[in-house]
Amino acid sequence: xxxxxxxxxMGQTNPPFMSGVPELLxxxxxxxxxxxxxxxxxxxxxxxxxxxxxxxxVIYPVLHGLERNGSLxxxxxxxxxxxxxxxSLTAKGKRRLERLEQDWxxxxxxxxxxLGAASHx
Amino acid sequence: xxxxxxxxxMGQTNPPFMSGVPELLxxxxxxxxxxxxxxxxxxxxxxxxxxxxxxxxVIYPVLHGLERNGSLxxxxxxxxxxxxxxxSLTAKGKRRLERLEQDWxxxxxxxxxxLGAASHx
DNA sequence: TCTATTACCTTGTAGCTCTAGGTATATGGC
DNA sequence: GCCATATACCTAGAGCTACAAGGTAATAGA
Numbered sequence: 001x002x003x004x005x006x007x008x009x010m011g012q013t014n015p016p017f018m019s020g021v022p023e024l025l026x027x028x029x030x031x032x033x034x035x036x037x038x039x040x041x042x043x044x045x046x047x048x049x050x051x052x053x054x055x056x057x058v059i060y061p062v063l064h065g066l067e068r069n070g071s072l073x074x075x076x077x078x079x080x081x082x083x084x085x086x087x088s089l090t091a092k093g094k095r096r097l098e099r100l101e102q103d104w105x106x107x108x109x110x111x112x113x114x115l116g117a118a119s120h121x
Numbered sequence: 122x123x124x125x126x127x128x129x130x131m132g133q134t135n136p137p138f139m140s141g142v143p144e145l146l147x148x149x150x151x152x153x154x155x156x157x158x159x160x161x162x163x164x165x166x167x168x169x170x171x172x173x174x175x176x177x178x179v180i181y182p183v184l185h186g187l188e189r190n191g192s193l194x195x196x197x198x199x200x201x202x203x204x205x206x207x208x209s210l211t212a213k214g215k216r217r218l219e220r221l222e223q224d225w226x227x228x229x230x231x232x233x234x235x236l237g238a239a240s241h242x
Numbered sequence: 243t244c245t246a247t248t249a250c251c252t253t254g255t256a257g258c259t260c261t262a263g264g265t266a267t268a269t270g271g272c
Numbered sequence: 273g274c275c276a277t278a279t280a281c282c283t284a285g286a287g288c289t290a291c292a293a294g295g296t297a298a299t300a301g302a
Contacts, residue, residue, distance in 0.1 A: 110172025
């Protein structure tokens with residue numbers, strides 16, 4: 001019996017520090033009023049002034065993830081023969097939004113500090 | 122001979138829209154003066170006011186990538202018996218910095234517009 | 243009839259970041 | 273001399289996000 005070299009543990013990693021912006025945007029939009037997926041796709045482009053454009057392939061998986069972890073609740077409605085899935089924030093989602101917003105402000109401040117440092121060199 | 126279903130092409134993807142912030146920070150720091158890897162690790166923490174902390178496992182691969190694509194040039198120096206690899210910006214690196222800075226400002230503006238929209242709802 | 247639009251969805255990949263290690267030298271305390 | 277700490281470099285492999293590229297189905301308009 002050869003002593004097995006213990007496989008590197010590789011516990012779960014923290015999410016990349018810059019990630020979660022799509023999530024932040026969706027939570028923020030849904031904090032104002034309930035919306036459905038396809039609507040959110042257009043809305044993100046709109047409110048960010050075309051600066052950010054997230055495809056359906058990004059939006060839908062994020063929505064499903066947020067629903068699964070209890071940040072969103074979904075409600076199906078049929079409008080004009082088409083099914084829409086409306087999402088709205090839960091209490092947990094509201095907390096998550098606040099936390100992501102803080103994270104965003106923190107890293108934003110950090111990056112800008114680094115960029116600004118050039119001016120007063 | 123079965124007609125092979127053509128494998129999904131999966132051309133190269135655009136980099137995730139929020140990525141490249143570590144790269145931006147490193148280029149920005151190196152635009153001011155040449156530095157070596159270990160120094161950059163400390164420096165990033167410092168200039169971002171502890172908001173962002175990139176480990177060596179992040180810094181070194183990024184530096185190598187930037188050198189490989191011609192954005193940085195490296196120069197080895199021995200100081201006090203230890204080898205340091207000093208990096209400095211090339212012309213290409215300068216252009217890359219400017220582009221990443223623009224990208225950053227664009228998405229920053231976009232996100233903040235979305236966040237701000239809540240106030241004047 | 244054919245195309246565009248709305249509205250949902252998933253699969254598989256690319257690429258980035260992180261963790262967790264590794265090597266080697268110098269320094270200061272005991 | 274010995275050991276822990278700091279300096280300084282590095283990599284492999286996993287985790288995860290965001291992406292492109294598809295697919296289904298219904299409606300609306302040309």
